[in-house]
Amino acid sequence: MNVRTRFAPSPTGFLHIGGARTALFSWAYAKKNAGRFILRIEDTDVERSTPEAVQAILDGMHWLGLDYDEGPFYQMQRMDTYKKVIQGMLDKGAAYYCYSSKDELEVLRESQMQQGLKPRYDGKWRPESGKNLPAIPANISPVVRFKNPQTGVVAWDDLVKGRIEIANSELDDLIIARADGTPTYNFCVVVDDFEMGITQVIRGDDHVNNTPRQINMLNALGATVPQYAHLSMILGDDGQKLSKRHGAVSVMQYHEDGYLKEAVLNYLARLGWSHGDAEIFNMQQFCEWFDLDHITPSAAQFNTEKLNWLNAHYIKESSLDALSADITNRLAKMSVKVAASPDLKAVLNLYRERANNLNQLAADIAYFYALPEASAADVEKHITAEIQPVIKALVEKLLTIEWTAEAIHHAINTVVTENQLKFPKVAMPLRVMLTGIAQSPSIDQVMALLGQKETLVRINSYLA
RNA sequence: GUCCCCAUCGUCUAGAGGCCUAGGACACCUCCCUUUCACGGAGGCGACCGGGGUUCGAAUCCCCGUGGGGACGCCA
Numbered sequence: 001m002n003v004r005t006r007f008a009p010s011p012t013g014f015l016h017i018g019g020a021r022t023a024l025f026s027w028a029y030a031k032k033n034a035g036r037f038i039l040r041i042e043d044t045d046v047e048r049s050t051p052e053a054v055q056a057i058l059d060g061m062h063w064l065g066l067d068y069d070e071g072p073f074y075q076m077q078r079m080d081t082y083k084k085v086i087q088g089m090l091d092k093g094a095a096y097y098c099y100s101s102k103d104e105l106e107v108l109r110e111s112q113m114q115q116g117l118k119p120r121y122d123g124k125w126r127p128e129s130g131k132n133l134p135a136i137p138a139n140i141s142p143v144v145r146f147k148n149p150q151t152g153v154v155a156w157d158d159l160v161k162g163r164i165e166i167a168n169s170e171l172d173d174l175i176i177a178r179a180d181g182t183p184t185y186n187f188c189v190v191v192d193d194f195e196m197g198i199t200q201v202i203r204g205d206d207h208v209n210n211t212p213r214q215i216n217m218l219n220a221l222g223a224t225v226p227q228y229a230h231l232s233m234i235l236g237d238d239g240q241k242l243s244k245r246h247g248a249v250s251v252m253q254y255h256e257d258g259y260l261k262e263a264v265l266n267y268l269a270r271l272g273w274s275h276g277d278a279e280i281f282n283m284q285q286f287c288e289w290f291d292l293d294h295i296t297p298s299a300a301q302f303n304t305e306k307l308n309w310l311n312a313h314y315i316k317e318s319s320l321d322a323l324s325a326d327i328t329n330r331l332a333k334m335s336v337k338v339a340a341s342p343d344l345k346a347v348l349n350l351y352r353e354r355a356n357n358l359n360q361l362a363a364d365i366a367y368f369y370a371l372p373e374a375s376a377a378d379v380e381k382h383i384t385a386e387i388q389p390v391i392k393a394l395v396e397k398l399l400t401i402e403w404t405a406e407a408i409h410h411a412i413n414t415v416v417t418e419n420q421l422k423f424p425k426v427a428m429p430l431r432v433m434l435t436g437i438a439q440s441p442s443i444d445q446v447m448a449l450l451g452q453k454e455t456l457v458r459i460n461s462y463l464a
Numbered sequence: 465g466u467c468c469c470c471a472u473c474g475u476c477u478a479g480a481g482g483c484c485u486a487g488g489a490c491a492c493c494u495c496c497c498u499u500u501c502a503c504g505g506a507g508g509c510g511a512c513c514g515g516g517g518u519u520c521g522a523a524u525c526c527c528c529g530u531g532g533g534g535a536c537g538c539c540a
Binding site for chain 2: 008009010012042043044045047048049102105109112113114115116117118119120143161164165166167170172174175177178179180182184185186188189205206207208209210230232233235237239241267270271272273274276277278279280294296297298299300301302303305306307308309310312316353354355356409412422423424426427428431437438439440441442443444
């Protein structure tokens with residue numbers, strides 16, 4: 001059978017890190033098995049779904065390169081199908097109308113909770129042979145409930161968690177159509193997974209409890225039950241659950257925050273899944289290796305430090321062309337315009353291996369294109385009165401040399417020797433004058449890139 | 465409360481009964497490199513939740529406990 005997986009987000013917010021991982025795994029599973037990956041937007045909650053959220057999800061997937069073979073399908077556009085199936089179930093007696101009001105159910109729930117019972121529907125309107133149903137109340141539009149089996153167990157071999165069994169006596173008759181006739185989540189999922197021929201449902205852990213109900217409905221429809229793989233959740237850096245109010249951020253935020261998609265993808269792939277000792281691998285490799293057997297069933301804590309490490313790796317790996325395009329944008333956001341000279345690629349080549357973040361990298365090299373301002377503390381510490389004459393002597397030499405890193409190095413060395421100093425004694429003030437801070441790559445290389453004219457202008461601005 | 469799930473270094477994980485004196489990676493510490501800060505290199509610190517079984521032998525299997533999480537909507 002051809003593998004068909006799907007990612008089925010509800011458009012009530014952006015694509016967060018957990019959703020992205022679910023999508024990534026579903027995508028990779030399809031790729032690995034030469035199957036098809038389907039995107040389905042579950043927008044049946046009209047109250048909370050928004051077009052902006054749909055776009056945000058699409059943007060997130062696009063950025064990560066999680067391309068889908070089919071879709072996006074929108075459940076709201078499939079109403080006719082759902083209604084037809086519901087009618088069929090009603091006709092077959094697999095579902096029935098329920099006239100219990102919300103208030104009535106609320107009261108029921110509370111009393112059950114108080115008695116230490118699991119809150120559930122009491123089956124008041126469930127038709128049973130020999131049972132007399134109450135008189136249908138006026139002015140109440142009924143919901144439709146699925147007639148769940150009351151005995152036996154539902155079981156499935158979860159591809160991540162192993163065998164899971166739940167007694168039907170634990171389940172109640174869930175609502176599959178609201179009073180206004182619109183179908184609910186659990187029902188739409190079942191119809192869609194069935195009709196779209198989904199073979200492996202890879203989704204979040206929070207759906208484990210929906211699975212037995214879905215299997216029962218699938219059985220009632222005479223459908224093949226797909227395989228299920230439930231991924232456990234991703235906790236925040238602090239070990240706490242991620243939620244809208246705590247730590248959950250859009251994957252696009254990582255882009256904003258200076259992360260390369262390669263790093264995010266690699267990081268996410270390793271969060272909950274492993275392939276021996278492999279830590280660094282690209283998506284092609286991942287798709288070849290990916291399997292459901294090596295997914296951990298336990299929750300994973302997000303670790304920004306490790307993401308940073310991967311980001312540093314991919315910054316070193318990325319092409320200078322791609323990097324310079326990206327950094328140009330980031331500099332523009334900082335109101336720094338990249339000039340033709342010094343060559344941005346040359347600058348990046350010098351700086352990339354010390355960076356683990358694109359925003360940081362942009363900030364670090366901004367001084368090449370915009371005059372930096374050194375802190376008073378650095379100026380005081382490094383540009384001392386006694387070093388000023390030495391720097392002046394250096395300037396004299398710099399005026400006449402060929403402008404290469406080697407020649408500059410030689411010039412500095414000469415001054416250092418003549419004055420019986422240590423190299424840093426001269427290098428540090430130069431750093432502060434030229435870059436505005438006390439850390440930089442080799443100062444001769446920085447000077448070579450900055451250019452003779454600009455270098456001398458900056459140095460002279462500090463000399464009395 | 466009821467049901468379901470989970471449990472190896474601080475973190476992500478390897479581990480399918482002997483290969484485990486428990487391996488790798490991030491972080492941390494030390495040293496080396498060095499022109500400052502990084503990069504890089506070499507070392508180091510550091511874990512099988514507890515208790516019972518099963519077995520010649522258990523991190524691995526079973527049971528109980530403890531701890532964590534999830535679900536119990538006319539949300540998805």
